[in-house]
Amino acid sequence: MQNRVKKQTRILAIDYGERRIGLAVSDPLGITAQGLETLSVSCPQDALSKIEQLVKTFRVSEIILGLPVNMDGTRGCRAQEVSGFAERLGKRTGLSVTLSDERLTSVAAHRILHRMGLKIKDKKRDVDRIAAQMLLQDYLEKYSNRGGRDAR
Template structure:
């Protein structure tokens, strides 16, 4: 039972996948969002390729816990995924995950250019790992 984690952004979608036991998340790739919405086809391919049983989409909330316009866009994206892929899609609070990913990459002395290429994938990994940790059956 693998889970796909998505960090849905304005221009890119970070993608992560869990191991078969649902213990760890690994960054997979970054999808460029396209006008023709071809990213939905790629997500469907990843679901088949990795035998995904459910999806977690990061939900950007305001610091006071409310959902703003950006969150509404992510909710609509999650609902579309649920309808097109016929899989459970969970929304997970992603507050500060991109900032945490960015900070980790800066501390690791990763160049600005390389950070831009991997920050979304790393944020997706953090979202998915937080979800896995909160839902572990320990």
Template sequence: MLRCARSEARIIILVQSPGRILAIDYGSRRMGLAVSDLLGITAQGIETLQRRNNRSDFARLQRVIRDYEVREIVLGLPLRMSGEEGTQSQKVTAFAEELRERFHLPVHLWDERLTSAEANRLLRDAEVRLERRTQAVDRMAATLILQAFLESRSAGGSGKWRDC
């Protein structure tokens, strides 16, 4: 049996500023939103935002950031299967820059390949009807993006993200 002397025992406490992490699955018609718990362990989908225009989209995001005390943002980056960036990736990168400038929060881009397909599969397996699935898929994709980000971060890896 291995024993530690009292002087050798150590407790590591992770201190972070209070707040949550917001994940966004960005699309041309809808944005799925998910937030972490305060400890940054679990992700919970909160809503699917119907896109209207930049002004109303950013106003809604501002309310979410305030209401949930968001301290960081994770944005899904749609890469091609080869890992290259396409047209939509460039739009997401520009959106990430605007988020960072408007809200003065760290923004991380997360490789979101196949998250929408996985979200669709999970909803289909849960027997969610098609009309409800359409509304839920973006929120579920944001939840999957955030959960993967949180797990990668807790494992100490850089995962599939880059900072904006």
């Protein structure tokens, strides 16, 4: 008898900052986003290796990468750097990397952490992870309103 259980995959979201990379992953059904760890960006190659490892561990099928767009909608130097990282990440993992406007996700993450009463040291560690989680949750909700992940 053939196994008819469909393998469920996840989406990985990345908030690529100057010093840290925040990570979040969806549940297998694509309903909720859970924050993962925050990586140091001291060496982008090490970050790529760690992300590649997470892709395998969580059976990720798609990657969402926050694109730092200016408030007027233009793309600056930072957006070009992130686009280059997206290209390298796609080649390394063999997965589609979708760039998603991340305007104000870090600001919103700071507000959440402030309301939680965390110290500045703790906020720095957590803000990128929470920004990635918010980016992913927004993405999941956007597509769940269009008939789920298969609608993409």
